[in-house]
Amino acid sequence: MLSCHTTWYIVPLIEEAVSVEVAREYPMVRTCPFDPPPEMAEIQAGERVLRVRHWDGTQPWLVTGYDQVRAILTDPRVSADTDLLGYPHPSAGSAARRRVTKNFINMDNPEHDRQRRMLTRDFMVKRMQAMRPTIQALVDGLIDEMLAGPNPVDLVEALALPVPSLVICDMMGVSYTERDLFHELSRTMISRLSTPEQAVGALNGMLEFMSRLVDEKTAHPGDDLISRLVTTQLQPGHLTRDDVVQMCQLLLVAGHETTANMIALGTLTLLERPEALAELRDATDPAVAEGAVEELLRYLTILHVGRRRVATEDFEFEGVRIRAGDGIIVDHAVANRDPVAFEHPDELDIHRKARHHLAFGYGIHQCLGQPLARVELAVVYSTLYRRIPTLRLAVPLEEIAFKHDNVVYGVESLPVTW
């Protein structure tokens, strides 16, 4: 099976003068849009833990091996607290944004588990599976509209963004008519090209939006997640108003950006691999689409700038001495290509057992929304190619713009025709 057909070079956007002897610069640059940067595999084969040079001149540790990534993400001497000195922020914009916001994705225990448990019931596997018929109807409706509308069309606008946005808006009780506002704010927030001022401006916009919603739900509670947080957590004093606003901001952003990119980039990946696409389209067993979801998550690992952590104690790890205050970047994208955990890791094989991938992270911060993302992706991947069997790219692959400078990888747009 093919792993990459295109070998054009992408211009690095984060560039600084580097003295190579000191340490290699991280992140590196992809040469194939579907694979991690080629140097990463070399590094992984040689070193599982090493110092790298970061955009801000610091030299955090980079962890590349599957077992080592899992070990770091479950180590109690390692913190996700973005306020700690040494935390390796992925960009200046992100560092500035983290000074304004704090939610449980960047808290350690016991507070992390306390807050996360207020939400786990909403994302439980059985609840998400019960939502499947609704999501199926939504996807079918959007495909009906696509077929009745202009051809070619941008799949990002027609399907990839609407599916997760409509679902998370409905769960949270956010009006979908506000989507232009929060899509735009969220884009600016997570782009590595945003200046610190832009990133913080967008975050503040998002927090104001959420704050307004919390007020509305306090005045008129409905049957939705935000109303439930207000009545069961905020009003009895288990959470502050700011906690609720921050939590909701996290859910809205995480709930649509990620899945949207998996739908569009996953579709492009499959269109480039017609055999895999045909097998998925013709399969009658729903387990095939479910397996394809796991494999595409693994293969594409769209949160592609690594999970960021900081050591809170000195400890020995794989022959190196990590000290309190050292930044640690675990690159779960390259760990998902580790031959130790996946045979022929650079092949996309929709039939492999891939559920142990790290695309949702690992440890206590492993994705809360994964049961929802899995249902959304399984419905889209098992419906779109069946309903539009002649679906294909409307432009040459070379014209597709990839989100190299976004915390969430994907395509800017995906013009398709049928």
Next chain:
Amino acid sequence: MRVTIDQDKCVGAGQCVFAAPDVFDQRDDDGVVVLLDEEPPAEQWEATREAAHVCPALAILVEG
């Protein structure tokens, strides 16, 4: 095979329910793991081991 769970560690990610729905469930009020079968039958062993392997919070222990 004997399975034990640590509900205090669980973060409700639901990986175990995906892997072995006959052995694990999630509590209705907070999504925390519940064990349906402490000694699952042989045909559940592979799925149960997978559940323990993918649990991100190391909350599942499988012996035997």
